[in-house]
Amino acid sequence: xxxxxxxxxxxxxxxxxxxxxxxxxxxxxxxxxxxxxxxxxxxxxxxxxxxxxxxxxxxxxxxxxxxxxxxxxxxxxxxxxxxxxxxxxxxxxxxxxxxxxxxxxxxxxxxx
Numbered sequence: 001x002x003x004x005x006x007x008x009x010x011x012x013x014x015x016x017x018x019x020x021x022x023x024x025x026x027x028x029x030x031x032x033x034x035x036x037x038x039x040x041x042x043x044x045x046x047x048x049x050x051x052x053x054x055x056x057x058x059x060x061x062x063x064x065x066x067x068x069x070x071x072x073x074x075x076x077x078x079x080x081x082x083x084x085x086x087x088x089x090x091x092x093x094x095x096x097x098x099x100x101x102x103x104x105x106x107x108x109x110x111x112x
Contacts, residue, residue, distance in 0.1 A: 018042070018043040018068045018103070018104075018105060019040055019041060019042040019043060019064075019068065019103075019104045020040075020041045020064035020065070020067045020068050020101050020102060020103055020104060021038060021039075021040055021041075021101070021102050021104050022038065022039040022040075022041065022049075022051055022060050022063075022064055022099050022100070022101045022102075023036065023037070023038050023051075023099065023100050023102075024036060024037040024038075024051050024097060024098070024099055025075075025098050025099065025100045026096075026097070026098035027095060027096065027097055027098070028095050028096045029081060029094055029095025029096060030094040030095045031052070031080075031095045031096075031097050032052050032053035032055065033050065033051055033052055033053065033097075037049070037050060037051045037052075038051065039051045039057060039060060039061075039064075040104075041060070041061045041064035041065065041068075043065065043068055047061055047064075051097070051099060052078075052097060055080070056078055056097065056099070059076075059078075060076065060099055060101065063076055063101055064101050067101045067102065067103050068103050070103075071103050071105075072103070073100065073101060073102045073103065074100075074101045075098060075099070075100050075101075076098070076099045076100075076101060077096065077097075077098050078096065078097045078098075078099070079096045080094060080095060080096065080097070081094055081095060081096065
């Protein structure tokens with residue numbers, strides 16, 4: 001099953017329980033993922049998808065739970081350009097990533 005199918009299945013499984021959908025909406029410089037990459041964060045359960053190859057998912061999940069609680073979307077900006085130089089993390093991301101996190105209360109029917 002490809003990643004898009006996994007994300008769509010996760011959205012359908014969250015029906016009525018609340019979840020957030022995080023979508024990469026902008027990138028600049030070197031990043032692992034491009035615009036359109038998605039992550040579904042259910043209120044309960046495991047996140048599905050990938051927006052940064054693991055660099056940002058935990059931070060995004062924290063914001064996603066807040067988005068579900070408030071019902072208000074949030075645009076997140078991550079600047080990783082100095083991480084390698086300052087912290088030596090070697091993340092491989094030497095750019096910026098903008099992620100839109102939206103609450104999803106009810107999944108729309110999806111035609112296969």
